[in-house]
Amino acid sequence: MDQVKISRRDLMSVESPGRYVGGEFGSVIKENVIKQLEETGSCREVRCAFCFPDVYEIGMSNLAMQILYKCLNDMEECWCERVFSPWVDMDAVMRKNNIELYSMESKSPLKDFDIVAVTLGYEMCYTNVLQILDLGRIPFRSKDRKENDPIVMCGGPCAYNIEPMADFFDVAMMGEGEELIVEVTKIVKRYKDNGKKDRMELLRELSALEGVYVPCLYEPVYDNGRYKGLKKLDECAPDKIRKRIIKDLDKVPYPTRPVIPNIRIIHDRACLEIFRGCIRGCRFCQAGFIYRPVREKSPDTLCRQGIEIEHNTGYDELGILSLSSSDYTGLKELTDGLLDAFEGRHTSLSLPSLRIDNFALDLMEKVSKTRKSGLTFAPEAGTQRLRDVINKGICEDDIMRSLRLAFSGGWSTVKLYFMLGLPTETMEDVKGIADLAYKIERLYFDVCREQGIKARKPEITVSTSMYIPKPFTPFQWERQNTKEEFLEKQSYLRSLIKSRNIKYIWHDVETSLWESVLARGDRRLCDVIEEGYRKGCFYDAWDDHFKYDVWMETLHEHGLTWEMFARGFDVDDEHLPWEHIDVGVNMSFFRKEREKAYNEQITPPCREKCSGCGAQCFKAGECYAPK
Amino acid sequence: MTRQVHRTEYVVRCLFERVGDASFVGHLDLMHTFDRAVRRAEMPIMYTQGYNPRPMMVFALPLGVGIDTLGDYVDISLSRLVDAEEFMKKVNPNLPSGVRLYGGINIDEPKNSLMSVVTTAMYRIKAPGIRDPLMRLFEKEEIKVEKRSKGKTVETDIRPLLLSGAQKMSSDPDICELYVCAGSVKNLRPDVLLSALCRHEEYDEELAQNAVITRLALFGGEYPRLLDIKGLL
Structure with a gap:
């Protein structure tokens, strides 16, 4: 098995070397896979590298990564490992010494994986995706990858408009990944079993899964600089790709044994997701629409999971995670249950997204004794x-x-x-x-x-x-x-x-x-993003590293302007x-909402009155809750 | 299991090792790691009083990033008596790879803090051809190093911190084992020693930076009459 080695000196020369060494409690090492790799240089299992295009401390705070890491490692036929963007100092060390990007668990080079999956939480991480591919020695463009290159996938909120990055991904997954990523991995397993013969055929097969978008099966059409939609290049490509949701969140695996970092991270606490979606419908808020319909987990499940996580992780803080947590119908039952269970254990509860009312103040008094x-x-x-x-x-x-x-x-x-x-x-x-x-x-x-x-x-x-x-x-x-x-x-x-x-x-x-x-943006930005990256742009999400002038200059070099997109x-x-x-939410609903906005009319939360946004099509959650 | 603040404490003093990748975790982070492992093991660790309760855990000597240890000490205060063997059996499976407790004992409330009893550390330094130049340092009267403090660079002499005659001759020219002063009063960090080596013996900097440094043991007492910390209360 190839392993990337980094010298002590190199590790000691960068800030927080603990970011790069792995070995955390809860990280998954599949010995049977390692054994095969050592003996034969290959393995039957699908090897997935789950990449977070930002530093370790941010990536490890991301719940999606912990959820999907669990889903994939629960599969016998897969071993999922983690990869993060090396910080600027480590990036320089790796380039100077010709060190390839590697996974935290087995320290394998990224290009040895079957799947490279990237989670896209914010647009400003796009250049870091290219950094990961670059340091991982994987061709940037989907069209340039060969049968033995990893299948490069993405998911997360930014996947909903992946066009600016479309050329770099083989597959984009829409919506919640717990089930979809397992289905995708099973198909990749068959592809691997059959000796990775026809990459295009694999992509076609994947595109048949609900929620999978394969950008190379389409081509954008422009007229006088105006975007005119996508043209299908392959008959089998679906016209519309519908996002996936988990209908019953009580029944889906939840990472109650997450990986516990050895160094301090941004959200250094256990995390309990209580529901998905939001009943409010604030018109500026993308999360409020893309996660529809609202689906709650039951207080019973949550209490059980909360207690389990606190015990399994040793964290002294449990963070409640959701949009607008006050809208959770079982909030009192849940917080009472958890506070009870944590009595005398030096564990606090944090609820970052709470509407301030009597209940909240009372709760805040209780949870923070200080x-x-x-x-x-x-x-x-x-x-x-x-x-x-x-x-x-x-x-x-x-x-x-x-x-x-x-x-x-x-x-x-x-x-x-x-x-x-x-x-x-x-x-x-x-x-x-x-x-x-x-x-x-x-x-x-x-x-x-x-x-x-x-x-x-x-x-x-x-x-x-x-x-x-x-x-x-x-x-x-x-x-x-x-x-x-x-x-x-x-x-x-x-x-x-x-x-x-x-x-x-x-x-x-x-x-x-x-x-x-x-x-x-649309696909014309792919060239711009690659060019910007080549000019040294990455870590755009970090103000110190963001180079506005380079981006504007690069846009112009490609015959584009800020106004073309911002107008x-x-x-x-x-x-x-x-x-x-x-x-799931119809364009006609968005149009109607836009009109109401201009008329200064409000739309009630969907728990009060259904506004017919279209999310009913998923046959789940709030849309079907007894009113 | 409750983790309450009690007046009586039961202290478990353990040796621990930290090797390999885990050595690149800083001292503060290592403390967090121990805290969480003890909590995962449901051991009744005690907390300090006050606005910001902290787990009661004392490390004998901070451990620099990148340095392995085979014999460091930690005192962990518990609110009820747990047999040290039992404690280690529960906590060890909860530690990340590369970190392990061993040789623990139950002790009564220590009169002196663990940090104050440490006087000496034994290190093993492994790097190509490092034994002989390191030995030569022991022959010097004075070993000046530059030390930055409060923005100013001052020269200090680390020769008194090298415990003369303490070097253990190794048959391997790439390995040197030595005793140096350690603790809250007089302390020699191995990286400082290595930079002195580069400066005075012209040892290669890159090799020095790649040296594998292992803290083999900590002692109390006065060299050469060193005392095992385990019994030092």
Whole structure:
């Protein structure tokens, strides 16, 4: 078996060498596969390298990776190992010394795997996918790979519009992977059993699976620089690819024995996913649509899994994971059960996505026995008008009521998240952000006076990010704000916030401008991304490494401009690069929602009233819950 | 199993080894790793009081990144008596590969912290042709090294930290075993020793950086009358 060796000196020369050595508790070593590899140089099992295109500490915090690692390793006919992007320093060491990228478990070169699967959680990791292929000595383009090269696959939220990366992947998997990745692996197993004869035939076979998109079976059509849809190159290719979901989350394997990193990672805690989807339907939020329908796990299952994970991992914190956790119907039962079970064990519970109400404050009091942490609100927009436009089902009274409770309870730190550049936004809406912050500041002192609490210096943080229109949302056709517009709004807001109690945090505009191109781009970007990578762009998600000017220059060299992608699409007669993907929510629903947005009309959460988005087609979850 | 804060503590003192890839984990991370392993084993580890309770675990001497150890000590405080053998049997399967407890004993509450009893460490350094130049260092009166502290570079003499005559002659010219001062008062880090070797004996830097360094044992007492820490309370 080939193993990549890294000298002590090289390891000692990089930051956090623990990132590169593996050996973690819970990592899966399949001795029977190693034995075959050592004896014959090959094995019967499918070898899968699950890659996370960012550093170890981020990748290891990713739940999808732990879930699919388990699903694949539960299969007798597969051994799944992990691969991460080496950090910039290690990347340089590897290039200088001609070291190939390798897996954490067996330290095998990436190119020795049958499957290279990449999870795409955010667009800005795209260049790191190329870094992984590059260091792994795998040809970038699907068309250049031969029978013995790994099958390069992707999944995750960004797979829904994989067009900007389409040339680099053999297969893209849509939706939830627990079942699909097993089905795909079984087909790859047959391909391997038969001596890897016809790669194209394998891809054709895979394309017949629901949820699998094989980009090379299609070709984009353009007319005068306008995208005109995909043309099928092969009769067998499906017209539409529908995402996969897990109908019953109670019945699907959950990683209660995850890999426990030896070094500290970003989310260094056990993780319990309580449901998928979101009942709210905020119009800017891609996650709110692509994960439909809402499917809950039962409190029984969750209590059992939570207790198991805490015991199996030794973590002293269990994080509850979902969108808008407050909407979980069994939240009280679950948190009571878990708090009970953790009594006296020095284990705390964290609920990062909680709407602040009585229950939440009470719970926060219980779970953090120590000091009061900050409260977080995401009004997203400064005025009620704009909050109605984006269907953010939260009004000023709600926020004020929650904060009154919190301030009475002794909290004094509040974080507020907003977006700039939402559709229909005016300067009046931007001003609304500052107004809201000032109202909260006043409220704090009012509450302290009324309740006879000694007022401290409240810490109110206002944070704005740039709105990026995403596929599969009612705003997918919208224009993105220009750099100038964003900067003007930021500086206007800066000029309005003068109080010493209010801190304004703004973000880099340029990153969002590029992310927007990638989010709604098409296959013309493949060349641009490769070229940008060759010019030294990677780790674009890290502000220090993001090179805006290089990207804009490279776009222009390919006859493209930022405006071509940021201007959006004509609602009535333009093709969308992701229109061949079916997430269950109909385009007609998105159109209707867009219209309602412009009319400042809200749409109720789907638990209150079904709006007929189309997700019923999956015959699962909230759509079929007794009302 | 409850992990409560008690007044009485039952301490298990264990030797541990850390070898191979696990050696590239930093000291703080290693402490977390131990904490989690003990929790996974459902051993009743105690926590410090206060706002930020920490597991009560004391390591004899921090272990640098990249250095193997075959004989380090750790004290772990438990809220009830658990036989040391039983403790190790439960915890060992919960440690990541390359890390293992052995030779544990139950001790009464230690009067002196484990860190304060360590005086001496024995290291084995393995690198091509390293034995003879390292031996020559022992013949010197003075061995100056540059040390950065508070942004300034100062010269210090590490010769007193090399315990003269302590070197064990090895028949292998690539291996040197030696005793050096270690602990909270006087301490010589092996990487500092190796940089001195490169500076004063012109030993190759690349070879030095690739040297396999293993801490073989820790001792109390005063050289040459070294004491086994196990009994030092």
